[in-house]
Amino acid sequence: MFSTGFPTDGPTLGDIGEHAAIQVIVDAAPSSVNGDDAAVLMHASPNSRAVATTDMLVEGRHFRSDWTTPFQLGRKAIVQNFADVEAMGARPIAALLAISAPVHTPVAVVRGIAEGIASRCDEYAAELVGGDLTAGEQLVLSVTAIGSLGGNLPELSLDRARVGQRVVAHGRIGYSAAGLALLSSGRKIPDSLVPLVESHQAPCLTPGRGVIARAAGATAMTDNSDGLVQDLQLIATRSGVGINVSSVSIQPDALLIEAGELLGVDPWLWVLSGGEDHTLLGTTSGQAPAGFRSIGQVTKGDAVRIDGRSPKFGEGWHSF
Amino acid sequence: MFSTGFPTDGPTLGDIGEHAAIQVIVDAAPSSVNGDDAAVLMHASPNSRAVATTDMLVEGRHFRSDWTTPFQLGRKAIVQNFADVEAMGARPIAALLAISAPVHTPVAVVRGIAEGIASRCDEYAAELVGGDLTAGEQLVLSVTAIGSLGGNLPELSLDRARVGQRVVAHGRIGYSAAGLALLSSGRKIPDSLVPLVESHQAPCLTPGRGVIARAAGATAMTDNSDGLVQDLQLIATRSGVGINVSSVSIQPDALLIEAGELLGVDPWLWVLSGGEDHTLLGTTSGQAPAGFRSIGQVTKGDAVRIDGRSPKFGEGWHSF
Numbered sequence: 001m002f003s004t005g006f007p008t009d010g011p012t013l014g015d016i017g018e019h020a021a022i023q024v025i026v027d028a029a030p031s032s033v034n035g036d037d038a039a040v041l042m043h044a045s046p047n048s049r050a051v052a053t054t055d056m057l058v059e060g061r062h063f064r065s066d067w068t069t070p071f072q073l074g075r076k077a078i079v080q081n082f083a084d085v086e087a088m089g090a091r092p093i094a095a096l097l098a099i100s101a102p103v104h105t106p107v108a109v110v111r112g113i114a115e116g117i118a119s120r121c122d123e124y125a126a127e128l129v130g131g132d133l134t135a136g137e138q139l140v141l142s143v144t145a146i147g148s149l150g151g152n153l154p155e156l157s158l159d160r161a162r163v164g165q166r167v168v169a170h171g172r173i174g175y176s177a178a179g180l181a182l183l184s185s186g187r188k189i190p191d192s193l194v195p196l197v198e199s200h201q202a203p204c205l206t207p208g209r210g211v212i213a214r215a216a217g218a219t220a221m222t223d224n225s226d227g228l229v230q231d232l233q234l235i236a237t238r239s240g241v242g243i244n245v246s247s248v249s250i251q252p253d254a255l256l257i258e259a260g261e262l263l264g265v266d267p268w269l270w271v272l273s274g275g276e277d278h279t280l281l282g283t284t285s286g287q288a289p290a291g292f293r294s295i296g297q298v299t300k301g302d303a304v305r306i307d308g309r310s311p312k313f314g315e316g317w318h319s320f
Numbered sequence: 321m322f323s324t325g326f327p328t329d330g331p332t333l334g335d336i337g338e339h340a341a342i343q344v345i346v347d348a349a350p351s352s353v354n355g356d357d358a359a360v361l362m363h364a365s366p367n368s369r370a371v372a373t374t375d376m377l378v379e380g381r382h383f384r385s386d387w388t389t390p391f392q393l394g395r396k397a398i399v400q401n402f403a404d405v406e407a408m409g410a411r412p413i414a415a416l417l418a419i420s421a422p423v424h425t426p427v428a429v430v431r432g433i434a435e436g437i438a439s440r441c442d443e444y445a446a447e448l449v450g451g452d453l454t455a456g457e458q459l460v461l462s463v464t465a466i467g468s469l470g471g472n473l474p475e476l477s478l479d480r481a482r483v484g485q486r487v488v489a490h491g492r493i494g495y496s497a498a499g500l501a502l503l504s505s506g507r508k509i510p511d512s513l514v515p516l517v518e519s520h521q522a523p524c525l526t527p528g529r530g531v532i533a534r535a536a537g538a539t540a541m542t543d544n545s546d547g548l549v550q551d552l553q554l555i556a557t558r559s560g561v562g563i564n565v566s567s568v569s570i571q572p573d574a575l576l577i578e579a580g581e582l583l584g585v586d587p588w589l590w591v592l593s594g595g596e597d598h599t600l601l602g603t604t605s606g607q608a609p610a611g612f613r614s615i616g617q618v619t620k621g622d623a624v625r626i627d628g629r630s631p632k633f634g635e636g637w638h639s640f
Contacts, residue, residue: 056460132374138458
């Protein structure tokens with residue numbers, strides 16, 4: 001069985017007020033640089049550059065309070081932002097958290113989110129360094145991640161894939177979408193498929209893979225947030241290349257097949273268009289960096305293909 | 321007369337879709353480092369540190385669509401975040417913007433916000449370098465500001481006010497609250513009082529005053545966001561000092577008096593507890609830095625006083 005659901009009782013944000021609620025967050029995710037008008041981060045190392053990205057999670061749209069826990073939500077918010085930092089080849093060092101929440105929100109929800117953020121930040125040796133907390137009609141989290149890009153190598157940008165390079169990936173592909181489909185189905189979820197649900201609730205990446213890939217000669221990178229085909233297409237378009245993915249390298253594993261059979265869904269749908277796994281997807285002229293596997297080649301052309309053919313499923317996530 | 325109100329017609333975010341809407345923002349606030357997974361900022365100068373802060377603006381709580389324009393809202397979002405960066409003695413260099421908006425929001429609203437952000441960023445030689453756009457029930461803006469703190473001087477923290485120092489201020493005090501009171505009154509607002517309304521819609525600060533104050537020997541600083549007494553009290557508490565403000569130096573000017581008479585309100589209410597002017601409030605052992613005026617002294621004790629007495633109004637803004 002998996003953990004799910006937001007706490008619904010106990011004191012609310014309205015009961016304890018803004019200052020006490022902020023203290024709950026700071027206690028759950030302590031940092032020596034938090035608490036002033038702005039956070040001052042560490043001295044920059046020579047030639048380093050700061051990297052910044054932001055993502056918003058809206059209740060009912062990006063998450064449901066009955067399908068996740070606050071702790072998992074906090075972890076997911078960090079993973080999706082830190083994956084963007086890693087996809088530049090940079091090291092995440094800090095996060096900021098702005099929350100808008102209804103006045104009746106239990107304090108335990110905010111505490112759980114902050115604990116999840118702290119737990120995931122710890123794994124990256126990063127800190128929650130600042131934020132904002134305000135009332136609103138809907139629970140909205142806005143996380144900003146800041147990273148450090150050391151040395152003189154260029155960042156891993158979307159436009160630096162070159163014909164002949166290897167396409168590499170670090171992380172699961174299709175698990176998050178399969179987990180969401182299981183939750184959406186309303187069925188009882190067999191224990192064997194819990195890893196899929198947990199991958200949706202809080203996808204897992206090994207910290208530091210973006211830095212390793214950059215050091216090992218990768219040139220372009222993104223993360224699988226909107227769907228494999230759609231995200232690879234972004235690299236292809238920006239770089240003016242085609243990408244051919246080998247179907248064998250991304251084929252649904254036993255769990256995805258089992259979930260597909262249970263729900264009557266072709267598991268390739270999740271693999272090709274699922275998104276939210278935050279898998280790092282890059283291109284390199286060398287071998288696959290440690291932790292990455294080869295999934296294809298950069299080719300001439302302008303489209304993403306699977307074994308040389310148009311993908312069966314390609315449409316990914318759109319916000320509107 | 322002043323400008324106000326959000327556009328209500330024309331194509332909506334739902335009509336044009338996420339990618340086109342993001343393009344509208346990027347066109348209104350162009351940046352060479354926007355558009356990848358994360359933005360890579362300039363090479364850090366020797367000994368510099370990055371500074372980061374975030375603030376959320378929720379429709380109906382922090383702004384009303386009939387009392388401001390999208391352009392003004394964009395400017396205000398930047399000012400309130402950049403004031404936090406300046407209050408550390410740092411220079412704002414970049415902003416990120418996450419927006420959650422109902423699908424039926426006119427594109428012109430988002431364009432106006434982005435234009436306001438770009439216009440205010442320009443004045444700081446800063447750029448909008450990234451963001452996120454998503455659907456939600458309510459219009460919510462979350463802006464993150466990133467600054468650069470050069471050199472080896474300590475930052476201007478809340479806990480570095482020392483007994484005997486001068487208290488200094490840069491910017492208006494009370495204007496934003498008076499402007500809000502005028503808008504809230506529902507009365508016809510005389511042309512003479514329009515500067516108060518405009519100060520509420522988008523408070524104005526001269527860029528760079530925090531850096532100047534730090535170079536000139538200031539040690540503690542914050543900005544007047546929640547109310548003069550409340551924000552000075554934060555410095556007093558964190559520094560373990562008292563603060564005595566001279567009433568002459570902050571007394572309501574002719575505009576505040578006129579607005580007070582019109583509304584039957586003691587204008588000292590706006591001066592002492594108003595907030596949202598984002599006036600820089602600091603302490604220094606030297607003369608007032610260029611652009612700052614003296615408003616009082618750091619004393620022994622633990623409270624903020626006006627001419628040695630407890631303030632008539634002190635309660636400022638609370639989010640819950």
